[in-house]
Amino acid sequence: METATRPAQEGTLPSDRDTGVTLEVHDAPQCSAVNDILARVGDKWSVRVVMALEGGSRRFNQLRRDIPAISQRMLTRTLRLLERDGLVSRTVTPSVPPRVDYALTPLGESLCDPVARLGNWAIANIGRVEAARAVFDGEQD
Amino acid sequence: METATRPAQEGTLPSDRDTGVTLEVHDAPQCSAVNDILARVGDKWSVRVVMALEGGSRRFNQLRRDIPAISQRMLTRTLRLLERDGLVSRTVTPSVPPRVDYALTPLGESLCDPVARLGNWAIANIGRVEAARAVFDGEQD
DNA sequence: CTGGATCCCCGGTGATACTG
DNA sequence: CAGTATCACCGGGGATCCAG
Numbered sequence: 001m002e003t004a005t006r007p008a009q010e011g012t013l014p015s016d017r018d019t020g021v022t023l024e025v026h027d028a029p030q031c032s033a034v035n036d037i038l039a040r041v042g043d044k045w046s047v048r049v050v051m052a053l054e055g056g057s058r059r060f061n062q063l064r065r066d067i068p069a070i071s072q073r074m075l076t077r078t079l080r081l082l083e084r085d086g087l088v089s090r091t092v093t094p095s096v097p098p099r100v101d102y103a104l105t106p107l108g109e110s111l112c113d114p115v116a117r118l119g120n121w122a123i124a125n126i127g128r129v130e131a132a133r134a135v136f137d138g139e140q141d
Numbered sequence: 142m143e144t145a146t147r148p149a150q151e152g153t154l155p156s157d158r159d160t161g162v163t164l165e166v167h168d169a170p171q172c173s174a175v176n177d178i179l180a181r182v183g184d185k186w187s188v189r190v191v192m193a194l195e196g197g198s199r200r201f202n203q204l205r206r207d208i209p210a211i212s213q214r215m216l217t218r219t220l221r222l223l224e225r226d227g228l229v230s231r232t233v234t235p236s237v238p239p240r241v242d243y244a245l246t247p248l249g250e251s252l253c254d255p256v257a258r259l260g261n262w263a264i265a266n267i268g269r270v271e272a273a274r275a276v277f278d279g280e281q282d
Numbered sequence: 283c284t285g286g287a288t289c290c291c292c293g294g295t296g297a298t299a300c301t302g
Numbered sequence: 303c304a305g306t307a308t309c310a311c312c313g314g315g316g317a318t319c320c321a322g
Contacts, residue, residue, distance in 0.1 A: 200303085
């Protein structure tokens with residue numbers, strides 16, 4: 001990207017700062033949307049749950065066993081958020097012992113690919129990141 | 142703890158199917174590493190800062206203006222985290238008014254691609270997500 | 283089995299003031 | 303200009319108990 005003129009996407013903020021110069025503002029609606037999705041993906045548990053569902057439909061307690069570290073509260077909350085965003089479907093079977101199955105929706109499955117790419121980047125570069133951390137922490141002395 | 146008392150369960154491994162395309166590290170030490178990277182990317186501010194740095198080196202207060210909503214404290218913290226992970230470089234010029242330039246490292250630039258893919262997914266699907274939310278919230282009545 | 287409700291701790295985050 | 307220090311608030315998240 002050229003440093004000369006930065007792209008002024010849509011800095012039409014109503015209460016834009018008096019910068020005089022029209023700086024590009026990344027506070028576009030799209031930007032917050034992206035940030036929003038990223039926050040969901042970066043959520044501590046969302047990705048774990050999605051990964052567990054990549055193998056097919058799972059019941060509540062199956063997921064609990066798949067992700068031992070998650071608490072019941074957080075699993076419920078995470079599933080609700082994913083369901084609300086249309087990434088996960090929730091199917092209740094009103095049997096005597098209630099049965100609830102969770103599964104990825106097509107939208108949820110479509111999210112797996114870009115997430116997997118990011119995950120692959122992480123796997124490929126975690127060594128460098130950890131090395132950088134070691135150097136940084138060492139220098140902090 | 143996950144000391145499940147269940148006996149030898151038959152081969153119903155949760156997610157051990159070999160998709161070949163997606164992540165296959167559901168229970169490796171790498172998993173926490175991936176989660177870690179995802180958390181950084183999903184961090185409220187990290188991506189914004191990285192985006193601002195894609196256009197080239199920027200100084201501290203330039204970044205503050207680029208991201209009006211960020212507080213000084215959070216910008217400092219975010220930059221430190223990114224620097225620690227080797228994603229951003231910090232260059233101090235000991236001039237009379239101190240000058241500090243931040244820039245993406247090659248590692249940081251390499252992260253931009255997978256993040257951008259995820260961002261594109263978000264932009265492409267934010268409509269569906271919001272629609273799903275509207276439906277969900279409506280049903281909650 | 284699948285959750286909801288409650289209590290409570292801790293850390294992330296903003297606001298503000300100060301410094302080299 | 304580029305931070306650091308301090309305070310205060312709030313929500314994330316675990317533990318636990320209860321319900322359908």
